[in-house]
Amino acid sequence: MTQEKSDCLFCRIVSGEIPASIIYRNDHVIAFRDITPVTPQHVLIIPLKHIASLNDLAPEDEAIAGHILLAAGVVAEMIGIRQSGYRLVFNTGKEALQSVFHIHGHLIGGQQMGWPPFPGLSTQH
Ligand code: AMP
Numbered sequence: 001m002t003q004e005k006s007d008c009l010f011c012r013i014v015s016g017e018i019p020a021s022i023i024y025r026n027d028h029v030i031a032f033r034d035i036t037p038v039t040p041q042h043v044l045i046i047p048l049k050h051i052a053s054l055n056d057l058a059p060e061d062e063a064i065a066g067h068i069l070l071a072a073g074v075v076a077e078m079i080g081i082r083q084s085g086y087r088l089v090f091n092t093g094k095e096a097l098q099s100v101f102h103i104h105g106h107l108i109g110g111q112q113m114g115w116p117p118f119p120g121l122s123t124q125h
Contacts, residue, residue: 005050010102014048024075028067031075031107040110041079041086045071052101054092068105081109087117 005011012018014030021033023043034042047064051057057065069088076082086109091098 005102008050008102009100010044010046010104011050014046023078024071026067026071028064029071031071034106038106039108039113041081041108043075043079043107045075045088045105045107047103051103053098053103054090057103068103072105072107075107076109079107079110085109085113087113089117 009018013020013022013032020035022030023033024031024045027048029045029047031043031045034044045068047061047068049061049064051061051064072086072088073082076086086107089106089108090103091106
């Protein structure tokens with residue numbers, strides 16, 4: 001099911017109106033390369049349905065949430081980081097610096113990472 005919002009950047013990628021480097025697609029999600037990668041591998045996994053953020057997930061979206069998580073492992077295998085390790089990050093809201101309000105999991109990997117993940121303060125992407 002696709003419910004598009006015409007002014008949403010990621011809905012426009014879903015519809016094909018805006019090009020993106022899409023590497024995976026099924027009936028529920030698409031995955032495409034982030035235009036400004038922060039790690040050697042950086043892919044965004046988004047639902048076809050417009051849902052602004054994790055805060056807007058409704059009980060009936062339970063399956064969609066699961067499909068995003070299931071896609072993470074599939075895409076990680078496709079881009080060669082399933083065994084080496086990766087993170088799936090959902091920036092949510094102002095202090096997390098969410099800038100696009102259509103749920104997206106940042107699948108990042110391809111390098112050794114540190115923990116905790118917030119060693120410095122950044123206000124820009
Ligand atoms: P966030 O700040 O968590 O909302 O993440 C939004 C992400 O979308 C950023 O990492 C951007 O680099 C990425 N982004 C913005 N526009 C595009 C685009 N046209 N194609 C691919 N990634 C994009």
